[in-house]
Amino acid sequence: MDEKELLGQLATLREPAVLATIVSARGSTPRKTGARMLVGRDGVIAGTVGGGCGEGEVIAAAEALLAGAPPRTVRVDLTDDFTTWSPAVCGGIMDVFVERANPERFDGP
């Protein structure tokens, strides 16, 4: 999805959501620094931070934020043993910052 499109969705949110952004990436990760995903109460609204490789962990963290947890950096380790069929064998490590993305009209601290 086009990045500008995601920004547009973010700027015109109608209900609380969580913005997840890859803020640093080392090694082989499916998406690089700057990739982002918007998660709402019913799941992913737009974007991706890597699909099977680590996205589940980020979605779980996003759900915790929607339930009231503070913003934080989630470290996603994709360096699982490559002889397994784990989806996390891409080979890299990425930090994903998850933060509340309130709709404009709910702008607050």
Place this chain on the structure above:
Amino acid sequence: MNPSAARVAARVLEALGRGERIYTAVVTGARDPALIGRRWWLSGRRHGGSLGSPALDEAVAAAVPALFPPRESRGALSRDFRYPDGGRTVTATVYIELHGPPARMVIVGAGHIAIPLSRMAAMLGMRVEVLDDRPDFAAADRFPEAAAVRVIDFRDPFAAMDLGPSDHVVLVTRGHSFDYECLVRLLRMSAPPGYIGMIGSRRRVRATHEQLAREGFTTDEMRRVRAPVGLDLGGQTPAEIAVSVVAEIILFHGGGTGAPLVEKERVVERFFGDPGGRNAAED
């Protein structure tokens, strides 16, 4: 009040709508948990929000121009900043993004290569402008993906275009005298386009360079021109040549090697090489 991520996104879209660069920043790591998620943005002289400390805002504002090269219109990175807080020096991790107007691709010469080149550059998200002195060729209906199609005079092909380091210019004109006219102007600009490419056989490129040399241009200046433009893919058709040009532009920004990944990674040779077999030769 800390601007929400939604509000910052709206500021980014406004800046892009004005054709301006904007930097956005958010604190992702700090000893004081109240700082995490603090946001700030800067676009020209406009700015808003705060990273929680005027000293940190200033440190980030001072650092951003050097963090992102002028030829790039998009960037994202994290940095640790040390700044004074009360009597001590503290550290915060800040994630910073640059959003700028889309990179521009100026195609000079609206012939058969220009058509797939315009389409592919638009697919890469570039703003495409096509120039030619022949109105029948520089016709908007031939270039539906282009943002602008202009009939120009080769005596001053880039009049009023305000080209700069973030721009790409590819010369695919019908004759090397036209390429030459363009190159002279591009190379004399105080801040020439970051990417200048010119199509041509070795002989045609040499002819243009001979003329540049006669005009007093140095070999360093000649080397600023990617000529012949494109990667050596062995393509022949206009579409194949356009692929080789856009591939070189991706390489220019992405910093890869341009080699096939299978040769770069050599997974079979590295991990499955048979010492007695033909795979062992290189190791």
